[in-house]
Amino acid sequence: MRGLLLRRMLRSLWRIRFRTGVMLLLIVITTLTGVMMAEFSRNGDAVYEEFYGETNLADLVVSTEDQYQPAGNFSAACSAFGAADACETRLALDGQFLRDDGEWIAATLYGHAGSPAISSLWFSEGHAASGAGEAVIDRHVQEELGVGLDDTVTVSLAGKMQNYTVVGIANSPHHLFYVASSRTLIPQEGAYAVLYLPVAALAADAGLEPESRNMLLLDLPGTPAYDLQDTNEDEGVALRELKWELASALRDEGVEGALVGDRGSIHSVELLRQDLEGSRKSIPMTIFLLGAVSALVLAISMERLIRTQYREIAVMRALGFSAVEVRNHYLLVPLLLGSAGVTLGVALGAWFSVGMTSFYFDQWGIPLVRVAHYPDLWLAVAAGVMAIVMLFSLRPALHASRLTPLEVMGQREIKRTQAWAQRLTAWMPVTMGLGVRSTFRKPRRLLLTVAALGLALVILGGWLLTMSSMTGFMRDSLTEVEQWDAQAVFMPQQEPQMRSWAANHSGLEAEWVSVLPGSPAGDDRTFMVWGVGQFGDGGMHGFRLTEGELPQAGAQPVEVLVDQGVAEFLEWEPGDVVSVEIAGSAVEVRVTGITLELTRTLWLHRDDLVAITGWEMVNLVMLRNVDDAALEELEQQALVTRHDDLVAAFDSSMEKYQAIIYTFLVIGAAIAIAVLVNTLIINLTERDAELATLRVLGASKWRLSGVLLVEHAIIGLAGGVIGVAVAIAASKWMVAVFTTWLFHFPLFIDWMVALYLFLFILIAALATTLIGTWRIRRMDLVKSIQEFSQ
Incomplete structure (x- = not known):
């Protein structure tokens, strides 16, 4: 008898085969999407974990930006700190890289001492640079600019031209997300180059003392948890205390204005983590929404099927079938369609996850370590989809089981x-x-x-x-x-040279700007502090105020604008007096307005910024009415970005x-x-x-x-x-x-x-x-x- 009922149900589904196909398609799409996203997310975690593990990504990063310190000061601070397994110093300098087509693009050059063991390089070809005139290029440079081993590249460093022979090609854990600075959210293909050199050779080429450094990397025991920038919880309480101790040790050794950060302060690491975390957060809701839509369509179709079979149901009840048997009979529809749909969806989702994972990491130029499949994810997604489908289908099946012959015959009234x-x-x-x-x-x-x-x-x-x-x-x-x-970024010591260049080109307009890193007091999240000379009309950066008003120069406390992202995450409002740290200096400022910006920023008058830091520094200029010939000349001295x-x-x-x-x-x-x-x-x-x-x-x-x-x-x-x-x-x-x-x-x-x-x-x-x-x-x-x- 059960076999007869099963054949009857299959015939019923065949008679409405178009709707059956639609229901099956929706279940397949739901399962496919869930498996694809879930496997992609876990594979992404595995790729990052293995890559960061192999390269021993730094747990703490100290940066003094343009304030160079003797390597001995960093080493002494690390010894006094005492909680690190290892410490290494670096020298990071901005320059310009000459492409084959004659265009100058942004470049960052890193000086490594010996064979680095912290945030080391992942070589795909060649070997580390060991002498003057040798360099390792980032793998992105090879892929985007076509530079290979033994090629000679030209770099403008501190206003001087340098040639290097490429001896290796590698990826760095600090530059998987490949942009010129944390102010940039949009990678531009072929517009940035990263090179890795022996630190002594880089210092000599830049005209610096051989022991000059501006970075300190620390490897701590284990993998300490750090505060995540996209949550309101403080996941790095223990690490915060270590950072305070390290900052104190640095000050004791004369290293002032140092920014002490963890892995969350590394732009590439944090942005890629948040990108993957956004995907992970969306998986449950995506599966539920898709499953709910599929299940709703299935429930509507089942109700229609049951209404067309009222007489058959009445006959089944008259022949002695119980309510439970009728219910189970109609639950065969979601069971059959769900089983077939999730089976096909899992198979297709596993196949698509390989392509999605490979495509994603290929877009970032990240070496794909491995792609694996996870049966536990298949089971979880399949069970979730089946649960939603069966749950939504239960009501129509119960309705059918409660019908009696008398009720069916009585449904003839007008x-x-x-x-x-x-x-x-x-x-x-x-x-x-x-x-x-x-x-x-x-x-x-x-x-x-x-x-x-x-x-x-x-x-x-x-x-x-x-x-x-x-x-x-x-x-x-x-x-x-x-x-x-156009805008140009340069080293602060190049300001006289830049102003001289501007004075020699009549007709252009220039707005000189100071850009420094900053953060809320006692918070690991960072923003860029822009000291501009002019707000409102005539300024080269417009402000889209959503609340408040523009700041006034010379006010006490100092008046600032913050972008909407900073205001929402830190719960700041116009009129609030808040404490921030700018270049190592703590100061209270008054928020006068909220503005819409692409990145997290704080804006104030440049004179007020000078009063906070105690020294005048300009490292960016915005230009208007400047011709191409002048920009080509400027590109040999600074990092130029055309609008x-x-x-x-x-x-x-x-x-x-x-x-x-x-x-x-x-x-x-x-x-x-x-x-x-x-x-x-x-x-x-x-x-x-x-x-x-x-x-x-x-x-x-x-x-x-x-x-x-x-x-x-x-x-x-x-x-x-x-x-x-x-x-x-x-x-x-x-x-x-x-x-x-x-x-x-x-x-x-x-x-x-x-x-x-x-x-x-x-x-x-x-x-x-x-x-x-x-x-x-x-x-x-x-x-x-x-x-x-x-």
């Missing part, structure tokens, strides 16, 4: 339209009024249809609105806020990530279309008996088509409104998940995109009217008359 609907449609044309009354005659059916249409946009709409907001904010930050044609190149880099980076973006958009679109078509077709099939009755009573095919058009227009309008609302809610959730200290952007709803989403639902609803018209034309009126007469 359902009259509500009085309010009759009054509402009394003034309407016959076709329109009939369509409106028909739509609201079964509120539950209408509610389920509209809800399914709205949920169809939870992924597609959420991604579109989020990406539209993010790209719009970033583009506006580059095109509308920045009013300079047009920055915008082009943004466009290029968006193109680079289109594959990942399109993957999720395709998944969202496939789900949306599947849900739309399935739900609307179910709505049509439920109308067959009603339409056939009207057709038998003399209604024309065109009038019935008009009734369907009105009904689907109402469904499309309601579903579109709910769909846009759901998409906005989904985009808010996505922004909350992906927003971190390093990567923060506000959500601006693009109402044109919202309108497109609304029209997508409405047009899809209206388009299915054609299917209804086709069904009306193919109606068997003889059969319909027989059913009506019964």
Whole structure:
């Protein structure tokens, strides 16, 4: 008997094979996405853990920026500190790298003493540089600029030209995310070069003392936990005490203004961690949303299947089948479809995870250590999807089990339209009024249809609105806020040389700026402090104030602007007096306004910054009305960024990530279309008996088509409104998940995109009217008359 029931159920699913296929597709997509994202996230953790372990990533990093110290001072401070297993000093200098096409690009040169054991290099070719005139290039330089072993490269260092022979190619754990500085969030291919040299040779080439250093790296016992910048908890309490002890030891040895950071202060390490963490956070909610949409469609389809089989259910109960047997019989639908869907989804997800992991790390130029598969993740995702599917399908199955023969036979009464609907449609044309009354005659059916249409946009709409907001904010930050044609970054000691260059080129406008690192007092999170000469009109950086006003020079306490990300994470508001550390100096400042910026920043007048630090320093200049010839001359002395190149880099980076973006958009679109078509077709099939009755009573095919058009227009309008609302809610959730200290952007709803989403639902609803018209034309009126007469 059970075999007979199983064959009967399979035949039932085959008769509605289109809807069966849609339900199966949704379950496959849900499982595929879950497995792909989960394996990608765990593989990412494994890659970083193995890479950082092999290269022995530093636990603590001390930087004095442009204030060079004797290596002995660092070593003495490390010995006095006493809690480190090992300490190593470095020399890091900014310069310019000459590309083959004659363009100068930003460069960072690191001086290593001997064979480094902390934050060491991962060699893919060659060996370490050991003498003057030799250099190791970062692997990104090889991939982006085509430089190889034994090639000669030219670098401008401290205004002097230096040539180096490439003897090795390697990756550094500090530069997996490959940008010129922590102020940059957008990698620009072919616009940055990193070289690794013997420290004595680098100091000599830069005209510095042989023992000059500006970095100290420390390896602590084990892998101490550090404070994560994207949480409100302090995960690095024990490490914080060690940093205070180290800072005290450095001051005792005469190392002033040192910034002591942990792994979270390394821009590349923290940004990649947060990027992977955002993916990990989104996995459970993504699986739940996709699973809920799939399960809802399955539940609606099951309800329709059960309604068409009321008589069969009555016969089964009359033959002695218990309620439990009927329930289990209909639970075969989610069990069969769920089992087949998750099995296929797991297989495809494991296959896609390899491609996604390889693509992701290839985009960053990170050496892929290994890609593994994890059966425990397969089981967890499959169990989660099956649980959601079975849970949503339980109610229709219970409804079927509670039906009795008497109830089925008693469902023949005529359902009259509500009085309010009759009054509402009394003034309407016959076709329109009939369509409106028909739509609201079964509120539950209408509610389920509209809800399914709205949920169809939870992924597609959420991604579109989020990406539209993010790209719009970033583009506006580059095109509308920045009013300079070029900017140059240089060493503070080069200021006289830079001012002389500016004076020799009449007509150009220059705004001199001081940029220093800073942080909230007692907090590991860092921001960049910009001391500018001018706020408001005439300045080359515009401010998009969301609250407050611009700061005034010379005020006490010093007045500052902070960006919205800093304000939200630290809960600062205009009028607050807060304590910050700037270049090792603690000071209280008053927040006067909140501004929208790409990176975490604090802005104040340059004279106020000089008063805080006690010394005047300029290391950046923004330029306007400067010609290409002057910029080419400047590129040999400083790191020059053209505004047009920055915008082009943004466009290029968006193109680079289109594959990942399109993957999720395709998944969202496939789900949306599947849900739309399935739900609307179910709505049509439920109308067959009603339409056939009207057709038998003399209604024309065109009038019935008009009734369907009105009904689907109402469904499309309601579903579109709910769909846009759901998409906005989904985009808010996505922004909350992906927003971190390093990567923060506000959500601006693009109402044109919202309108497109609304029209997508409405047009899809209206388009299915054609299917209804086709069904009306193919109606068997003889059969319909027989059913009506019964």
